[in-house]
Amino acid sequence: MNEPFLTPEDIADIVAILDGSDYRELDVATARFRLTLRREGGGEAGGRWSQEWQWAAANGPAAVAVAVVQDTPAGLVAVAAPLPGAFYRAPAPGAAPFVEIGARVDGDTVVGIVETMKLMNPVHAGHAGEVVAIVADNGAMVEGGATLMHIRPHA
């Protein structure tokens, strides 16, 4: 993209002009972007306008693999990802997984972690029972709420 671009200073100048007029809104749409400048309310002259940008080409769906959300078989319960992020079965690379198939877990047993924005979030089993399936791959990007494991709850 080599075309000239509106700088923050340009936006400030345009708003200063609009602020001295009776206009409430300026809406500019081009092939590349749409910019809306809107008078929102009172306060300081510099603070009462908003700018909203929309880009024609930007921000399509990010190309990341997402674990498939499976139907939970009858009699089993799903362990869901607490947040979107990367699912890990072990506390560190090379370490033993938190649980394997067949493991007995309590509701607060940590069965994995989901890394979101550099924070490690523990995944709790949520139910007492036995791990019968591990649905998400180690290292996979998962959506919030995606099924990670299946547990057969104790009666």
Add this chain to the structure above:
Amino acid sequence: MIRRLFIANRGEIALRIARTAQRLGMTTIVGASQADVTSLPAQFADEVALIGPAPSAQSYLNVEAVIAAAVAARADAIHPGYGFLSENARFAEATIEAGMIFVGPDVTSLNAMGDKLMARSVGLAAGLPVVPGGEAATPEQAMARARETGFPVLLKAVAGGGGKGMKRVDRADDMPAMIAMAMSEAQAAFGDPRIYVERFIARGRHVEVQVLGDGHDALHLGTRDCSIQRRFQKLVEEAPAPQLADATRNGLEQAAVALTRHLAYRGAGTVEFLVDAQTGDFFFLEMNARIQVEHPVTEAITGVDLIEQQLLVAAGSRLGLTQDAIRPSGHAIEVRINAEDPAADFRPSPGRVTRARWPAGPGIRIDSHIATGGVIPPTYDSLMGKLIVWARDRPAAVALLASALATLSIEGVPTTAPLHRRIAADPRFVAGGVDTRFLEGLA
């Protein structure tokens, strides 16, 4: 002369660097991970180079992948931004070995500031005050150190970090038990029982000085106050630091320039200090050998484009600025709008922003890569934009900040904006000069 600049970063700083580089006539190439190929910086740059899959370890932190992408793109320089590889000496060396310019200081400066203990000894060598204290291998040594520095003291693990195992001790009577506990914790956590004893500053302010050097000359661009933090993460920054005695301010600025000269530093850097809010005493903490997130507040009061200065010095120019030519005016405040929910213990909130209405107008600058429809991936940090206000004095800047925050509206993901509205309305913040415990007392 830099013609083709490779930007080894993402988000708002990649966009910020590209803006200045394009204004200077450079061709910009953004190195993007798979998660960022449709991001705004990738759209805005002249060219995009894919550096790897979404996880940082395989893309933005992968030295070989970034260098290979920059070489393939025929770049003649790499700007590392902040975070990621920006202070990685091996990356700087690899950039130079591949025949490119590293837009940052010499490798010797990166090594000198590589860890906090080393930074402390370099600071001492440059004549800067540091927090009184030192290492202790035995309980007797720890007790002797505590007698030297005076109570209260802070015990830290030498091998530790991130606040782990820190203990505050108020009285000599408590020392034997606390030393034993600290040493056994240090042994358990890090396999190294050595502890570090330093004076505890009850009311500390985080004040830093922006510096520029060209390997020969050095100058400063005034102070920034970054005392409002949560878990060592800065949330609000302002320039100049408010409510500082002139003697303290001058002392900080001169100390920062002394260190910059001592290192024969090249490029933009930030010298961080802990200021005792009660006494005005200040102590050198570390130097950040890169551009910082909060650099726009310094740009707002000085009119200097710090990215431009980095690029000029990196290309071999001497500083075109002189200390006398830098005349800060007015007051600037930056708040970080993060995709985190302050109502849920700052839980990260990645996702799609269904509507982003940022404030606009005189005295307002927005540095953000997130527009309406923008996506915040779960893979990287939560910074989605910075709101920077400038006004003729601090009260006017605080008033402008409050009305700008009232206008700001982000829909689709929770953000830290509501927290900032409370900060802007807090009487202690309005008065200025708060210490690092500010958030604990926020209503």
